[in-house]
Amino acid sequence: MNRSRTLAVLAALVAAALPAALSDFWIFIAIEVIAFALYAVSFNVLLGYGGMLSFGHAAFFGVGAYAGALMVRKSGFAPEAAFALAPLAAMAAAAAVAAVVGFFSVRRSGIYFGMLTFAFQMLLYTIALKATGLTGGDDGITGLKPPGALARPAVYYVFALATVGPALYVLYRLVNSPFGITLRALKANPRRVQYVGVDVRSHQLAAFVVSGAFAGLAGAVFALSSGNVFPAWLNWTASATPIVMAVLGGVSSFLGPALGAAVYVVLEVVISGRTEYWPLVMGVIILALVLLMPAGLTGLWRRRGAP
């Protein structure tokens, strides 16, 4: 708890000071880090706290990204209003989809839960690919632009921080609430929790919807910054990203996955700038992580203790 708080204060200080020190390109990368930090943390609410491994979390990131993009592109509201509503639309859409996917998926546990989420993700991916009228099909939605001053990276950065910061705080309060404690208990021993009188499935479903909604918010924050959404964001290879980030940072601390996201995004920028074989390098990094450093980066300085 204390380490998480120290890490949070440190991260907030660094985050506030960043735009002054960075070029527009790196501010853009910093926005990506902020969005993916929320994505990884929301994913880890399921994995690290609830013990539920979703193979299909990219679906919610993608649904949020499309919902945000469509709000800005097609809602017909004034640009400022549409932009202000985009994060809400993203969360609502991702939560609705997560409620349906979760309803069916939480009936099974372990690897079968993962396979169900995977299957629904592929269904959503093909819909994103085929519903050309809505999603633009293979071409995606491109050329999105935030209104007015928000189009400047340094301003958008503040917007991203002001959106993701409170979202992380909400998630932090949630995992430390009675709800979050029950969730952890479910990870340790679902049967016992059931004996105490907790409705296991609806508890897991609630966690799934919350996690999906915040992943969707992350998707919208990133999409409106990058200006594009592509169906590939929902493809199965994209679902490895939050898992890598969470494991890289360490699944047993609240902000570990956020650290993992930062390292992952910066590594990707640096390495893919030097070689076209970024997937190969990433594959080797993942192998090393899995085989040599199973507790993740945060595990390097803390040896024990569950979240």
Add this chain to the structure above:
Amino acid sequence: MQSLIDTLATQFAWIQNPVVVARQALAGVSNGMLLFLIASGLSLIFGVLRIINFAHGALFMFGAFAAVTLTGLVPEGLAGFAGVLLGATAGLAVLGAAIETGLLRRIYRAPHEFQLLLTFALVFILGDAVKLIWGREDHSVSMPEALSGSTQALGVTFPTYRLFLIGAGILIALGLWALLHRTRWGIFVRAATMDRAMLGALGVNTRRLFTTVFVLGAALAGLGGALAAPVVSIGPGLHVQVIIDAFVVVVIGGMGSVGGAFVAALLVGLVNAFGILAFPGLSVVLTFALMAVVLIVRPWGLFGSPE
């Protein structure tokens, strides 16, 4: 109402044309056989090792690329083609042995997310390795002359190679059945899909069993890739779609069931073949919808057993 009936009537006009129906059925069944070769290995590996090998599509792709290289080394004709098939199968068996003993073996006791990440890492590494070895362009393999023509059957002209694929698929399925039901090794494999711990407790060397199952799965994928080589476009993205089709087959048939994989592979092959005629552009959605229905109604698959 009348116009809807008219639309459907034009949409399904092909049903009255036996030649079209027969051709699509043949294409569906022969593609189903290729799917079976990948899916049976994927299913066996999951049943025994309890790992979803996302890299299985990459092994199939390696089989196809191995056929590209080997075709250039052997004399033309049936004997040369047989050599290509054998070479690809043997090559992938060796690669499979290296992957199992070098990597997978270390993580059988690790949490699911580590197993998942490891096979994802292999997807990225093998996907880029193909680009490094064979380049980024698409390749093709010509079929041996004896199999390249067409054959008259039931009053319809069929491509001979498609008939050959069906024959080969049935032979391999029979061979697999004999291996699983008529040998001591097969008894161990079937026992392992039910209770690995008990099998180990009874003194069976499960370590070697795991290796041999993975090697068999990789060899089947390699053979499938080599058999598919003359009828697919062999490029570095081949594995991304292949693994999804195989995954759909395994989920529908039931994880761990080879017989289920056979039936489901035919089903998916036929749904794809006729879906293209009935709902052009939506055939991909059809297979995922089929999978979603199976997952909801019978989550353990048509031939699987509840956990």
